Amino acid sequence: MSAIYPTAWRPPPFFGTRTRQRLVIGAALAYLVWSVSTLNVDANRALAGFGRALDLLARMLPPDFSRWELLVKGMKESLQMAFAATLAGVVLSLPLGIAAARNLAPRPVYLAARGLIVVGRTFHEVVIAIFFVKLFGFGPVAGLLTLAFASVIFLGKMLAEDIENVRSGPIEAVRATGAGFGQLVVYAVVPQVLTRTVGTAIYRLDANVRHSTIVGIVGAGGIGQTLSASFSRYDHDFAAAILLGIIALVALGEWLSDWVRRRLR
Amino acid sequence: MSAAAGKRHPGLWRRHSPREIVIGWLWVLAVAAASVWSVSALDIEWLFFQDAHEQAADLASRMWPPRWSYLPQIIAPMIETIHIATLGTAIAVVLSLPLAFLAARNTTANGFTWAVGRGLLVASRSVNTVIWGLLFVAIFGPGPLAGIAAVAARSVGFLAKLVAEAIEEAGRGPIEAIESTGAGTLQVYLVGILPQVLPVLIGTTVYRWDINVRESSVLGFVGAGGIGIYLFASINQFAWQQVLVVLIAILAIVVASEAISAYIRARIS
DSSP states (O other): OTTTSOSSOOOOOTTSSHHHHHHHHHHHHHHHHHHHHHTTOOHHHHHHHHHHHHHHHHHHOSOOOTTHHHHHHHHHHHHHHHHHHHHHHHHHHHHHHHHTOTTTSOHHHHHHHHHHHHHHHHSOHHHHHHHHHHHHOSSHHHHHHHHHHHHHHHHHHHHHHHHHTSOHHHHHHHHHTTOOHHHHIIIIIHHHHHHHHHHHHHHHHHHHHHHHTTGGGGTOOSHHHHHHHHHHTTOHHHHHHHHHHHHHHHHHHHHHHHHHHHHHO | OHHHHHHHSOSSOOSSOHHHHHHHHHHHHHHHHHHHHHHHHTTOOTHHHHTHHHHHHHHHHHHOSOOGGGHHHHHHHHHHHHHHHHHHHHHHHHHHHHHHHHHSTTTSSSHHHHHHHHHHHHHHHHSOHHHHHHHHHHHHOSSHHHHHHHHHHHHHHHHHHHHHHHHHTOOHHHHHHHHHTTOOHHHIIIIIIHHHHHHHHHHHHHHHHHHHHHHHHHHGGGTOOSTHHHHHHHHHTTOHHHHHHHHHHHHHHHHHHHHHHHHHHHHHO
8 A cells, every 4th residue: 555655745746747747857957068078168167266266356455446537437338328329229129010910011121120129139239239339330239230220229118019919909999090100009009009119218218227237348439348457457446336337237227117117007 | 257167177188287297398308318329429420421321232242152161160169158157047047046036035145145135136137147247357367168057147147136126026825825734944845945936937937048148249359259250350350251140059949948038938838
């Protein structure tokens, strides 16, 4: 009898059956061995890293705020880039969002707009920044255009999805009055997507503040440029001050964006 | 009489009250002022915009046709990029669980530990993967190890925040049931709470992995391994035909990882 009733409780397997669970765990282990062996990570260097981390920490403390003008200038530039890019993104994402909505755009336009979104979303902001730096030279203009490009793609995608989710009743009702395409968008679509779009735009402003801190790594302006420069000069205590500044800026931006979006709902 | 009635009952329907209209316009004004301030202070050199389209056309002509003979050289870095993302995410999952329990109001020990947990979350999330890469290259030297550490450092906060929210929303029933069997705190966490938050953990992990593949593609710019090094080197050599090949390769792995991630998340929910 005791063979039928197990005496100890075992948690149920997460992946359906126990065999499947063992297979998943085995595959994960095999992957781990394979990936670590191909990466040829040097264990000695990894261990030496812990000592060097303490060393780096010692050089970062205490953070040096004596050059705060430089810090404030960089942060201001980042914020300005983020603001201007979000605004440009909102304006330019409207046509893209409408073009990428299946229920409004003709088929070829829809496919072209979706293709642009897929390709545009693939590349990290830093990659896009390199190209804008090549085209417009070093400085915040390249950063602004990078963030604006990324915002247009992101906001366009979100807007398209919101438009595809609108209720078709109002659209049919407005269409039945003989409205043209512009009137259809203004009277049937805009009232349904406005609140969500404002929320997405504020979320994107927050994301742009985050990304404005890194496009400077490739010379596209903002606080990232200051950070990158101080790091390459081994100016670690100033770098620590910049890092604290970035954390404060990003945390504040996220908190504000959460607060506004809660108010909107 | 009729004038008073007219005041109380306006002849024209308006959607917003006068107060709402004023507040709405104040918001518009504030946004306009902020944008004017940001655009004017950036010192935009509009001259650069005049020949931008020619520059872009020139760049495009230099990139075409892609030099496919470069592709075999970047297969290994492409795999390395995916490894960095996967191993970094795996480390982040392991570290995020204790952090999530520390940062959730109902499982943390006291106010101080909660503040420590929340502080770690904010620090991890606020610093971008690329900046973490900069830090870890200074610690581990250039190479994929720094990249893995950077991905892990950024993802820990992301995963732990969402899991901590799931822990705070976990149902009381299972927790009380496990407690009534005389289980210790750790047993309650592992048997009562963990199974409830596991779907959230797995969903966010897969989602984060897909973001991390994209992030790993640029970690090479700060020397933290992956395909970014080859992209950066090709750009610096003005080898634009190679750049196009690398960009196509990145497009392929990012789109593939997004598709895999979307498939798994659709299966879970």
